[in-house]
Amino acid sequence: MLSKKSLYVVIVGCGRLGSFLANRMSSEGHGVVVIDNDETSFNALTLDYSGFKLVGDADEFAVLKKGRIDQADMVIAVTRDDNSNLMVSQIAKNIFHVPRVIARILDPKRGEIYRNLGIEIVCPTLIEYDYFTKLLEKPLSESGKGNEL
């Protein structure tokens, strides 16, 4: 994942995806801070996770500063709330000039609007539509048992 260089990554939201990314990037030797307003969400981090955990609302300036977002090489905003993800991303990009900012946006229409602000928008809804569209194009005999990752 990423280049060889060890990066400093701030992950906002420690749900399924956030914890997956935090665990993975930490195991690959990157410096990781994961922020979530619910402390119990950190239970999804593995014992091997060697990054930091920060409890707080990531759309609050003080919390982001505490996470040293100004030094981040990358910010990944993956809370369940599109608004939070967009707000955090814009702060990261425009105020702290973080080189790479990725936001997960569930609402496809929303994603389209923010696509041109230097933020990488990932819309799982569109990914899912695309996946199903391809799946349904396959005849039954080839369809197998769904996605195998």
Next chain:
Amino acid sequence: MLSKKSLYVVIVGCGRLGSFLANRMSSEGHGVVVIDNDETSFNALTLDYSGFKLVGDADEFAVLKKGRIDQADMVIAVTRDDNSNLMVSQIAKNIFHVPRVIARILDPKRGEIYRNLGIEIVCPTLIEYDYFTKLLEKPLSESGKGNEL
């Protein structure tokens, strides 16, 4: 999508994905029944949608029968509830012998267990993990603006 033949498809759950699939399959000339326990969810269907709408809990036998699931070529279970999706899928497969049954399962561990029951399991969580893993392998200069579908 699918073969040329017009199919009879029962879609359970009219959320973002369910309504997307219902609209799409209906526009492609397939016979569609969409089932949801919340009537307002049908607002996501387009004016062109020419299938049926059925209000009810799809894990109730009577509702599935009313949707003529016994005659379905395909059942797609995409409610927000993994349990409902698995229950409907098993009923469709084992009792009504529906040729093709697809269930969306959010919990990756759950998906694994049910993968071998003749049901196609689609796990968006795994699809999302995979997407992010690939995205993060790209250097910043190539990363563009996220998914474009």
